[in-house]
Amino acid sequence: EPGSTGQGIGFGSWEKPILTYEDEEVTISITEEKEGAIPEGTTLSVTSVQKDTTEYTEVEEKLHQKAEDEEYSIAGFLAYDITLTDKDGNKIEPDGNVKVTMEYKKGVSPEDWPLY
Numbered sequence: 001e002p003g004s005t006g007q008g009i010g011f012g013s014w015e016k017p018i019l020t021y022e023d024e025e026v027t028i029s030i031t032e033e034k035e036g037a038i039p040e041g042t043t044l045s046v047t048s049v050q051k052d053t054t055e056y057t058e059v060e061e062k063l064h065q066k067a068e069d070e071e072y073s074i075a076g077f078l079a080y081d082i083t084l085t086d087k088d089g090n091k092i093e094p095d096g097n098v099k100v101t102m103e104y105k106k107g108v109s110p111e112d113w114p115l116y
Contacts, residue, residue, distance in 0.1 A: 019044035019084070027103045028082065034097035041087030049079035078104075 019030045021044050028046055032038045049056045059079045067074050082100065086092050 021046040021082075025105060026078075026080070027105070028080065029101045029103075030082075030084070030094075031099045031101070032097065033099050034095075037094050037097035038084070039086055039092065042092065043085045045083045045085065047081045047083075049081055055079070055081065 016032050018032070019038065019042065021028045023046075025048075028044075030038065030044060049059065056079055059077070063074055063077060080102075084092050084094060
């Protein structure tokens with residue numbers, strides 16, 4: 001929950017920093033799971049990855065390979081490029097101690113997608 005507090009590892013607790021992006025389709029939140037994982041002043045930007053782009057094709061190939069390896073099928077997917085930027089404008093990679101949550105505002109199924 002945005003604004004909720006969490007117990008830190010060690011002494012006391014800290015307010016878990018949360019970065020949020022929202023548009024008409026999705027709300028994406030990034031929460032710090034370990035104190036210091038998201039540097040102060042970090043901003044979040046999100047871009048929808050469109051079909052028929054190299055980035056979309058790369059994601060599609062990875063998803064289908066994983067599905068094949070783990071013996072399940074994929075009906076379809078939505079892809080987003082999620083970027084964290086430090087206070088100086090440099091792209092940063094969190095150290096893995098963050099949680100990314102995506103909440104879709106309405107159910108989307110492959111039948112709802114336009115065919116190309």
